Amino acid sequence: MHNNELTLADLLNVALKRIWILLIAAVIGGLAAMYYSNFLVVPKYHSSSKFYVDTQNSASAADATIIDQQRNTAYARMIVGSYIDILNTNNFTRYLADNLDSANLSKEYNYSKLYGAISYNYTEDTESFTVTVVADTPEDAYAIAQRIQDEAEPYLITMRHAAKGTIKVIDDARLEKNPINLHTSLNIILGAFIFAVIAFIIVFIIEINDVRIKSEKDVSEIFELPILGSIPEYMSSGSESRYGD
Secondary structure, eight states: OOSSOOOHHHHHHHHHHTHHHHHHHHHHHHHHHHHIIIIISOOOEEEEEEEEEEOSOHHHHTTOOHHHHHHHHHHHHHHHHHHHHHHSSHHHHHHHHHTOTTSOOSSOOOHHHHHHHEEEEEOTTSSEEEEEEEESSHHHHHHHHHHHHHHHHHHHHHTTTTOOOEEEEEEOOOOOOSOSSOOHHHHHHHHHHHHHHHHHHHHHHHHHTOOOOOSHHHHHHHHOOOOOOOOOOOOOOTTSOTTOO
């Protein structure tokens, strides 16, 4: 590597030469990632409900024409965004927080914490939206999601002047035991890889800055002359001199 061009073989030689350093770095990185995942990351759990916006009452559903059904579908798609805007407000979050006293939560969720724990997602050109709750325990996420299912429609009734329609739960909240932010295996792999790459960069920099001549190949590359012969190193035993008598 004394010339200006580095080849893949040069990089491979450095990696093989210092493979034990790279392996140690990979092990340290994996252990660090495992410690981070198991002891430093606070697990979070989620529970989701899916709602459907209906603008057609049951009495006229059987008599509705295709045009009426298309009109109702288009209208529902128009007002689903309005419903999300109504629910994703400070007023509804406070209303919900006031009705969580009987939910048997493991922790207290005040207004500000509750506001950040709830998200509303809407897929374009549909009449449905999803409400997702992220909490510290799976039981809390499930309980809050269920309470939203119970309280969303009564609250929207008070805002009926804003949009004409009803909402129906088409996918109930479920108790999800797996945390959404813990990926221990993936973190270990990434930690091992990152530490190994950092170690390789360090040993590579040290290697390319080491200008000592270590082999006949180095002499040939530096002076661009063929090697005609070399004097082997002779190690004597006992009290004899290094180069013999």
